[in-house]
Amino acid sequence: MSDSMPEMPKAREQGAEPAPDPAAPAPLGVTRTSTGHAGVDAGLERLADADHLPAEGHTEVYEDVHRGLRDTLTALDNGPTTAPVTAPVPPHDNRS
Template identity: 55%
Template sequence: MSDVMPEAGAPPMSTPEEPVPLGVERTPTGRAEVDVVLGRLADADHLPADGHIEVYEDVHRGLRSELASLDARPAAGPVPTPSHRPHDPHHHPHHDNRS
């Protein structure tokens, strides 16, 4: 007999007729561009396993592109520094003028 029998208590091994969604939830990142790319992962739920790699590679390319665009954007101006008093020629911060 060449058929492999599942162990007692194990569900029978069968191949579903249609792909079964994994049900993995994706939490929004707050960046619309990234969320659109990650939304593409839902396409894998409707494909057989051998079609997943194309989706994953597409998502990977999209995320790499988004990261690269962060490096290409101009910096957001100078970092503010603590404000200083206007120059007062009578003010000497290192001298205590109290009597």
């Protein structure tokens, strides 16, 4: 080669990993902290699925998480379900 022409990159060695595609999906590295509420934590973990999808696939994950969080909040608004309370029966007087 002459001094006026730049050197061409060498061919990759066989078995070497290809360079990562900058346009490929990549995790954002956002840390998800547990809330202690199983329903909310499940939604947070579901968000990790979007890390490996192209942008077009994020909508489905976000809608799924939103639906789960909405259901969790609705359940909180409805309050706990309890068994019906029965009135105590007064003791029977056997003095007759």
